[in-house]
Amino acid sequence: MQTSPDLWLFFVLVFGVIVLPGMDMAYVAGSALTAGLRGGAAAVAGIVAGGMLHVAVGATGIAALLVLWPAGFDALLVGGAAYMAWIGWCILRAGATAPSASVGAAPRESPVQSAIFGRAILTCLLNPKAYAFMLAVFPAFIHSAQHSIAEQAVRLGAIVAITQVMVYGAVAVFVASARQWAGVSAHGQRWTARAVAAALIGGSALTLVFGWRPLVL
Numbered sequence: 606m607q608t609s610p611d612l613w614l615f616f617v618l619v620f621g622v623i624v625l626p627g628m629d630m631a632y633v634a635g636s637a638l639t640a641g642l643r644g645g646a647a648a649v650a651g652i653v654a655g656g657m658l659h660v661a662v663g664a665t666g667i668a669a670l671l672v673l674w675p676a677g678f679d680a681l682l683v684g685g686a687a688y689m690a691w692i693g694w695c696i697l698r699a700g701a702t703a704p705s706a707s708v709g710a711a712p713r714e715s716p717v718q719s720a721i722f723g724r725a726i727l728t729c730l731l732n733p734k735a736y737a738f739m740l741a742v743f744p745a746f747i748h749s750a751q752h753s754i755a756e757q758a759v760r761l762g763a764i765v766a767i768t769q770v771m772v773y774g775a776v777a778v779f780v781a782s783a784r785q786w787a788g789v790s791a792h793g794q795r796w797t798a799r800a801v802a803a804a805l806i807g808g809s810a811l812t813l814v815f816g817w818r819p820l821v822l
Contacts, residue, residue, distance in 0.1 A: 615746045616764050622738055623772045628689050629655075631805045632728045633773045635696050636721050637780035638801050645777025647718040651725020652773055653766050658730060660762040663739030664747060664754060684731050686809040692728075693805030696798050 623629075629652045637645030729735065749757045780801075 611746055611749075612760065612764060615742075615761060616768065618742055619765055619768050620772070622734070623768050626804070627734060628732045628809075629725075629729055629769075630773060630776055631689065631801070632692060632725055633776050634780045635692055635801050635805060636725070637777040638784050638798060639696060640718070640721060641784060642777060642781035643718055644721050645781050646774075647721040648725040649770060649773045649777055651722040652729045653769050654722075655726040655729025655732075656735075656765045656769055657762055658726070659735045659739060660743075660758055660765060662736070663743040664758040688728065688731055690806050690809040692724075693802040693809070696805065697802035 633645055633648045633652060636648035640647070743761070746761055747754055747757055752760065
């Protein structure tokens with residue numbers, strides 16, 4: 606079966622969006638830092654599940670309503686930014702009170718993987734950039750002369766999921782590896798946690814600054 610050039614273009618656009626640091630990537634990194642590779646994998650799975658919900662939302666046109674209604678979009682923006690900042694604060698507190706033992710030697714203190722999965726879905730659904738992407742890009746690819754809207758949505762969703770696994774999976778592996786290295790030093794562990802927390806909190810502020818849509822009367 607030949608691959609449509611439109612699908613390759615969609616992949617390039619999706620990859621360009623996913624590879625840019627944002628809420629989803631920061632959550633995957635934070636989960637891999639606090640819970641190791643398994644935690645990072647659970648976060649990636651949750652982000653992928655959230656991405657599939659975004660595809661469903663985009664296919665039904667709800668994304669257009671959120672973006673075209675500034676008050677609703679801004680409410681989503683504030684909620685997502687606040688949630689990302691809260692995760693960063695939790696990681697910062699956990700890093701400040703971490704024991705001197707190796708990170709990998711205390712799995713009982715790692716978050717439950719099912720909880721990480723659920724929070725990853727919420728993080729993805731609270732990401733306003735995803736709704737903006739679905740409005741700006743998705744409609745141009747959802748209509749196909751050879752496939753129904755449902756079939757095309759499945760094809761586009763598969764591209765989104767595969768790209769998320771590739772990019773966020775690499776982030777999870779990298780951070781989990783760095784976590785093992787930092788685990789030999791409590792000092793290194795604390796500074797790694799601070800760096801991830803600062804990225805989350807700073808990212809939440811930048812999300813508000815660059816994403817806020819003023820209400821035009």
